[in-house]
Amino acid sequence: LVLRGRLSDGTVVERSYTLSDGSRDWDPYDIRQQIRVDAGDRQSLSVSLGSLPSTNGNAGDHLKFVRFDGRRTHFTPLRSFDASRGFFGLGRREARESIVDRRSAVWVAIKNHFFAAILTPATAVTETDCAPIEIVGDRPTRGLGATATLPLTAVGNSKEAKFSYYVGPMEYVRLDRLDRERVMEFGIFGFFGKLLLMAMLAIHRIIPNWGWAIILLTVAVKLLLWPLVVAQVRSSHKMAAIQKPLQEIQRRYKSNPQKCQAETLKLFKENGVNPASGCLPLLIQIPIFFGLYSMLRAASELRFARFFWIGDLSSADTVARLGSFPINILPLLMAATMFLQMRHTPMPSSNPSQRWLVNAMPLICLAFCYNLPAGLILYWTVQNSVGILQQALIQRNGRSVREVTAKGTVGRGPGGRSARRKH
DSSP: OEEEEEOTTSOEEEEEEEOOOSOTTSOTTEEEEEEEEOOSSOOEEEEEEEEEEOSTTOHHHHOEEEEEOSSOEEEEEGGGGSOBOTBTTBTOBOOOSOEEEOSOBSEEEEEOSSEEEEEEESSOBOEEEEEEEEEOSSSOEEEEEEEEEEEOEEETTEEEEEEEEEEEEOOHHHHHHTTOGGGGOOOTTHHHHHHHHHHHHHHHHHSOOHHHHHHHHHHHHHHHTHHHHHHHHHHHHHHHHTHHHHHHHHHHTTTOHHHHHHHHHHHHHHTTOOHHHHHHHHHHHHHHHHHHHHHHHHOGGGTTOOBTTBSOTTSOOEEEEETTEEEEHHHHHHHHHHHHHHHTSOOSOOOHHHHHHHHHHHHHHHHHHTTSOHHHHHHHHHHHHHHHHHHHHHIIIIISHHHHHHTTOSOOOTTSOOOOOOO
8 A cells, every 4th residue: 555645845755555465474463664755855754653542441550652772671651641749759750741762762662451553663763752642432541642753764866764563462472473572561570471371372272261271271380389389388387386396495595696596496407497498489489470470461362251250351350330349259259269278378477467467468469459350360269279279188198287296396495305206
């Protein structure tokens, strides 16, 4: 498609658009463009990336301008244009109508939760300008628009700029083929997020339902981490079993910190307790957890995906409303499974304040996660359920606190002999 026009200064502009020919290396959402002008003194042109609205009301979280400089990806969220009081005055700023950046970029984009418009020129972008806009429709909403300044290259008696323009869904396979997957913003645990997303896509090819794909992926990850879970539960059981002698040591040597530390280490050694062994499995699981979180948060494949009563796995599973308050089922199930899992997890400390925090954690998570996408909550609920089953299996195999104690893991108290018991 070729369009011709004349600018107000007399410059003749010819703009051509070439769509995909269907070959594998040319994505159908990627439009190749060329702009040719006849002005001899014009050095650059400003090209619009268009505009994108927010989706599912997540403007502040997902609606962003993106710039890749060849080494790092920079994100400018919509809230960057709003006034801010900062943190105790630090970072205070006034509202801004636009943000102009005169640093070069390999490619630039605007993105919301599910879609992206990515402009990749043949020569680097020299300047960008992004600004919030009001998108008028049945329900007016805030959006984000951007322009990019492209240098012109002399070709005969005219000058031209060539670029490709991807405008479509943020699907990892497509964007990875174009080397533009950075726009999906997987975060610092992106390696795990990409790996888990590929695993979920592979499961979906066998079982074409995204809800079951999330469940099977979660179960597979939990089974893969089974040895770490066993080590963590064993450590928790041992720590719970020595709480009374540990408290006695802390009481007796309250005024002698060095002696208290020495006796504590001796107690740990006699009972085979390593405090770090309970933390290490958790630390190893953290990147995987956040990788799953970022993956499910960025996967546009979940949009409009149905699963039982859930009409859209990419948004909250609202089934009814009390006035303006949404009734979401999955977050309630998540909080219930979290509560049950914590009830079956041995407390390594008898500190009342810590117990109160653990008991309150399901309610805290319920408040923070109530309106999160159903796909994320489904993953968390399944993870809690599988965790309960794993703990039950570990206890059935003879690793409960009572059996550990009977085999002599409760060792010596302060100043006394080993308190081993016969089984």
